[in-house]
Amino acid sequence: MSSKSDTGGKSYSCRICGSSFARKKYMLQHSRTHTGEKPYSCEVxxxxxxxxxxxxxxxRTHTGEKPYSCEVCGTSFARKHDLLLHMRRTHTGEKPYSCEVCGFSFARKQHMLQHMQTHTGEKPHSCEICGSSFARKQQMLQHMQTHNREKPYSCEICGSTFTQKLSMLKHMRIHTGEKPYSCEICGYSFTQKQNMLQHMRIHTGEKPYSCEICRRSFTRKQNMLKHMRIHTGEKPYSCEICGCSFTQKQNMLQHMRIHTGEKPYSCDICGSAFSKKQHMVQHMRIHTR
Structure with a gap:
């Protein structure tokens, strides 16, 4: 649907929500947010x-192409956005996004908005099936997998099923023993490229992921995200029985044993069982004295 805009130019409006666009192609792209249409497919x-x-x-995740390079250190990136973030985190220290409540500053707007939810308690992402709400979209998507059981890709050897073909292909390497990614320094081989890159940091000492608040650096992004919860107060893992929240999944699972009575760690000598591995190790000293 097209019409004249206030400036005299033609504008194109979405028939569903009424949003207007200066060009028809932008309106068509926007309409896919309503229809769910995805006409462009990866050939790999x-x-x-x-x-x-x-x-x-x-x-570029398949080809390895990284057309955007840092002028300071030469590190290359697949996306321009990632290069800009790298510049802020590593070289300039720029943090243009500040929390209006407590003043904490962030290099990325998304991190600032996520942090704001610790003050507001807002959980804007809801599960369409059961109505559970989440502060972050990623948490909601992970939760949705508990409802969506469709896994159309099957392993021909063991029958394990997967939601994505790529995940199935990676799994197949367990059976074939294929390790196509090798460390250039020590020759150690890996089934996944990401694991090889993480291993390389043992040799290089590289810690590319930095905390935006205290500047502590990490070799793995996952470790940095866990650390960030110390500052944000985010506790994404909740006990289904009593509602207690935790910053790490492992701590929540340990807590759950209070309710279930599970004691998975046993002493090899006397058979005493414990809910935490640390307690079992401490107990073992009784026998070694």
């Missing part, structure tokens, strides 16, 4: 996308 893994540009960026 079959993953589908609503926008051609997003599909082309995804293709």
């Amino acid at each position: 893994c079959g993953y589908a996308f609503a926008r051609k540009q997003t599909m082309l960026m995804h293709m």
